[in-house]
Amino acid sequence: MLSPEAKCSFCRREAVARIAYAKLLLCEEHYIEYIRNKVRRTILRYNLANRGDKILLAVSGGKDSLTLLDIMYALSQEMRFSVAVLHIDLGIEGYSEQLKHSVESHTQKLGVPLITLSLRDILGVTLPQLSKRSRRPPCSVCGIVKRYLMNACAIESGATAVATGHTADDVIAYAIKSFILQDYSSLSKLVPKTKALQGAISRIRPLYEVYERETLLYSVLKRLPFHHGMCPYVVRNSLERHVKRFFNQIEELFPSTKISFLRRLAKHAETLTPVETERKSIRTCDVCGLIASDHKCSFCKVTESAVGMPLGREVRDYISSMVKEIWS
Amino acid sequence: MVIKVRIVPENKEVEVRGGNRRVRELLKELGLSLEEAVVVKNGRVVLDDEVVKDGESVEVLLAVSGG
Numbered sequence: 001m002l003s004p005e006a007k008c009s010f011c012r013r014e015a016v017a018r019i020a021y022a023k024l025l026l027c028e029e030h031y032i033e034y035i036r037n038k039v040r041r042t043i044l045r046y047n048l049a050n051r052g053d054k055i056l057l058a059v060s061g062g063k064d065s066l067t068l069l070d071i072m073y074a075l076s077q078e079m080r081f082s083v084a085v086l087h088i089d090l091g092i093e094g095y096s097e098q099l100k101h102s103v104e105s106h107t108q109k110l111g112v113p114l115i116t117l118s119l120r121d122i123l124g125v126t127l128p129q130l131s132k133r134s135r136r137p138p139c140s141v142c143g144i145v146k147r148y149l150m151n152a153c154a155i156e157s158g159a160t161a162v163a164t165g166h167t168a169d170d171v172i173a174y175a176i177k178s179f180i181l182q183d184y185s186s187l188s189k190l191v192p193k194t195k196a197l198q199g200a201i202s203r204i205r206p207l208y209e210v211y212e213r214e215t216l217l218y219s220v221l222k223r224l225p226f227h228h229g230m231c232p233y234v235v236r237n238s239l240e241r242h243v244k245r246f247f248n249q250i251e252e253l254f255p256s257t258k259i260s261f262l263r264r265l266a267k268h269a270e271t272l273t274p275v276e277t278e279r280k281s282i283r284t285c286d287v288c289g290l291i292a293s294d295h296k297c298s299f300c301k302v303t304e305s306a307v308g309m310p311l312g313r314e315v316r317d318y319i320s321s322m323v324k325e326i327w328s
Numbered sequence: 329m330v331i332k333v334r335i336v337p338e339n340k341e342v343e344v345r346g347g348n349r350r351v352r353e354l355l356k357e358l359g360l361s362l363e364e365a366v367v368v369k370n371g372r373v374v375l376d377d378e379v380v381k382d383g384e385s386v387e388v389l390l391a392v393s394g395g
Binding site: 006015016017018020025169211212213215216217220221228229230241244245248249251252 | 336337338361362363364365366368372373374375376377389391392
């Protein structure tokens with residue numbers, strides 16, 4: 001029997017984490033250091049951030065994004081790049097308030113600049129209302145709104161990249177889902193860093209090799225004020241959820257499968273894709289000037305169908321007035 | 329006697345009978361792999377090999393994202 005006497009592989013303290021793929025047992029302090037080092041190595045391996053960069057962190061208030069904030073803040077001091085936080089308040093009753101509180105609490109503690117964009121303030125409607133009025137599923141509208149606001153906020157603030165808290169498990173789930181659906185073009189987007197295009201900022205995923213269980217344990221051990229709740233609109237029986245469960249069983253039986261998968265995905269994603277075909281369909285929105293696959297971007301289309309006019313341009317102007325001197 | 333399990337964020341309470349068992353066995357009985365949860369006993373994170381005794385209570389924190 002190992003525990004409760006199991007000791008850290010680096011010191012004599014009590015172990016709280018087993019890293020099966022690295023054959024390590026770690027105490028609280030060495031676990032936190034290990035995860036931070038993992039993110040640092042990912043940044044260096046995939047050239048995600050350089051000295052002088054201005055990185056906008058998209059933080060929802062859950063365990064993954066608060067881990068992203070906590071680690072990127074620490075690394076920004078050491079690697080000499082700047083960070084600011086963007087939080088999008090979707091106005092989902094009984095859920096969004098708690099997430100907002102989590103983000104405010106940790107940004108305040110670290111002293112990181114915070115931009116909060118409330119859908120109610122910028123569009124006059126909440127996410128559930130936007131979904132209802134545009135007759136689209138909440139998760140689809142949520143994705144469109146978040147991607148648009150992250151990109152717009154990064155462009156208007158002069159950021160060099162947007163960082164999201166997508167974990168290894170998220171990327172693997174999207175990749176396998178794309179394979180199951182034979183949607184190879186989506187695979188090209190599942191890289192640690194997407195290139196900037198006209199009307200679109202570069203997106204980076206510093207938690208690319210960090211497992212979801214690892215962000216949970218990091219958040220628990222560091223006592224981050226994360227909101228551990230479920231969005232009321234979450235689809236519990238989604239293909240992604242089944243894929244995550246399946247891959248977690250594989251990882252338990254064959255530790256490090258996730259990392260091997262992701263390293264090869266990062267290497268081959270773009271070559272697997274009919275990139276030229278995709279690029280031809282990329283253009284800018286006639287209304288707001290940001291990236292689109294049609295004459296109007298999805299955000300302008302959704303807002304037009306929900307409130308009667310495309311609001312991309314207005315939203316960009318609103319954000320522009322909010323983010324002045326955010327990096328100073 | 330039973331082992332009382334609280335599953336978070338589902339806020340589900342489960343009672344497991346059949347005596348002492350290791351954390352990994354407990355998770356398996358709940359249909360979870362080691363990659364899917366963090367287990368906390370008396371406010372302390374416990375390893376998969378640690379034994380949970382009959383009569384004790386644990387919290388199982390699920391790792392799958394909520395949004």
